[in-house]
Amino acid sequence: MAIFSVYVVNKAGGLIYQLDSYAPRAEAEKTFSYPLDLLLKLHDERVLVAFGQRDGIRVGHAVLAINGVDVNGKYTADGKEVLEYLGNPANYPVSIRFGRPRLTSNEKLMLASMFHSLFAIGSQLSPEQGSSGIEMLETDTFKLHCFQTLTGIKFVVLADPRQAGIDSLLRKIYEIYSDFALKNPFYSLEMPIRTFPHGGQPSPCARPLRNQRAAKTGTVELQEKTMLTRPTRSNPEEKSQRALIWSDSTPLTNLLMA
Amino acid sequence: MTVHNLYLFDRNGVCLHYSEWHRKKQAGIPKEEEYKLMYGMLFSIRSFVSKMSPLDMKDGFLAFQTSRYKLHYYETPTGIKVVMNTDLGVGPIRDVLHHIYSALYVELVVKNPLCPLGQTVQSELFRSRLDSYVRSLPFFSARAG
Numbered sequence: 001m002a003i004f005s006v007y008v009v010n011k012a013g014g015l016i017y018q019l020d021s022y023a024p025r026a027e028a029e030k031t032f033s034y035p036l037d038l039l040l041k042l043h044d045e046r047v048l049v050a051f052g053q054r055d056g057i058r059v060g061h062a063v064l065a066i067n068g069v070d071v072n073g074k075y076t077a078d079g080k081e082v083l084e085y086l087g088n089p090a091n092y093p094v095s096i097r098f099g100r101p102r103l104t105s106n107e108k109l110m111l112a113s114m115f116h117s118l119f120a121i122g123s124q125l126s127p128e129q130g131s132s133g134i135e136m137l138e139t140d141t142f143k144l145h146c147f148q149t150l151t152g153i154k155f156v157v158l159a160d161p162r163q164a165g166i167d168s169l170l171r172k173i174y175e176i177y178s179d180f181a182l183k184n185p186f187y188s189l190e191m192p193i194r195t196f197p198h199g200g201q202p203s204p205c206a207r208p209l210r211n212q213r214a215a216k217t218g219t220v221e222l223q224e225k226t227m228l229t230r231p232t233r234s235n236p237e238e239k240s241q242r243a244l245i246w247s248d249s250t251p252l253t254n255l256l257m258a
Numbered sequence: 259m260t261v262h263n264l265y266l267f268d269r270n271g272v273c274l275h276y277s278e279w280h281r282k283k284q285a286g287i288p289k290e291e292e293y294k295l296m297y298g299m300l301f302s303i304r305s306f307v308s309k310m311s312p313l314d315m316k317d318g319f320l321a322f323q324t325s326r327y328k329l330h331y332y333e334t335p336t337g338i339k340v341v342m343n344t345d346l347g348v349g350p351i352r353d354v355l356h357h358i359y360s361a362l363y364v365e366l367v368v369k370n371p372l373c374p375l376g377q378t379v380q381s382e383l384f385r386s387r388l389d390s391y392v393r394s395l396p397f398f399s400a401r402a403g
Contacts, residue, residue: 127262127281131326
């Protein structure tokens with residue numbers, strides 16, 4: 001039971017906010033000797049398994065690391081092409097880690113606008129009058145729930161197929177969006193909801209941010225931060241905690257499920 | 259509960275069969291265009307879902323629902339796609355769609371030497387058996403259709 005990701009899509013189909021909250025998926029690492037018994041091919045700037053499933057390596061998995069060093073798309077860490085590197089017998093035995101390819105931010109943007117069009121087609125092909133677009137999409141590994149507001153913003157949540165209570169979660173996310181994105185005077189409509197730069201390292205609570213405010217100078221971005229995290233008179237702790245939802249530092253789900 | 263319509267596509271996107279029962283709204287475009295739009299949507303959903311999935315998938319896309327209808331999807335390894343639109347009260351109907359494929363399409367079309375594959379099914383027997391099978395489903399409404 002889990003929430004996998006949250007997407008917020010503006011009325012033009014642009015992705016304005018995204019959050020992933022699942023642990024890295026099952027990955028398989030194995031040492032190979034020269035003729036590689038998997039067929040690899042290049043797809044979307046990644047090296048994918050095209051044929052040959054074994055030991056948890058499946059068709060569609062990408063090469064994630066070679067000899068423990070992460071690859072960078074179709075290039076190895078030192079800039080050589082992965083396919084070329086693996087085609088050279090001198091580099092064997094080699095240990096390769098395979099796993100489901102992670103979505104890049106470009107792909108997320110593309111998928112968000114793709115869903116935007118699917119949503120519209122879903123309502124056009126309706127056999128009944130007055131149908132909305134796709135509200136729930138079911139697969140064997142996840143369910144996608146979508147809530148479109150009257151103003152056209154779509155909140156999309158990917159969750160476990162058995163997870164209940166997503167409808168109220170979507171309403172809650174809408175509420176948080178209204179409170180902390182829309183009411184922020186530095187937020188411009190339809191634009192990405194900016195998250196705080198933590199260098200990819202989630203920070204556990206609001207306090208470091210408040211210290212930052214005291215320490216740093218007043219760029220617009222910092223002003224924005226202070227606006228977001230300034231505790232209000234009524235219930236200051238709760239408000240500043242909730243502001244952090246948009247900051248990548250607290251998993252949205254923990255907070256909302258609590 | 260009710261069944262609105264049913265599409266059968268082959269792997270190239272040709273609409274092999276279409277029938278409707280309780281359909282209150284047409285898409286407002288010629289039928290041929292509608293089939294293409296439907297196939298295109300399913301094709302995109304399939305690729306969308308396989309990219310979005312956090313885990314490796316087995317069956318892939320199963321169904322989606324809007325505020326008014328639910329679309330059920332079943333695909334065979336050979337790429338035949340069975341798509342049924344029902345109202346929201348209908349649960350998983352994978353077995354029903356599988357039955358349409360295995361007991362009707364395979365038996366009456368694939369095994370019929372007079373039915374060329376990859377074209378709209380002309381067989382009257384297939385049409386009538388399919389119609390009576392769908393009408394006999396527990397969630398097919400008793401209302402006149």
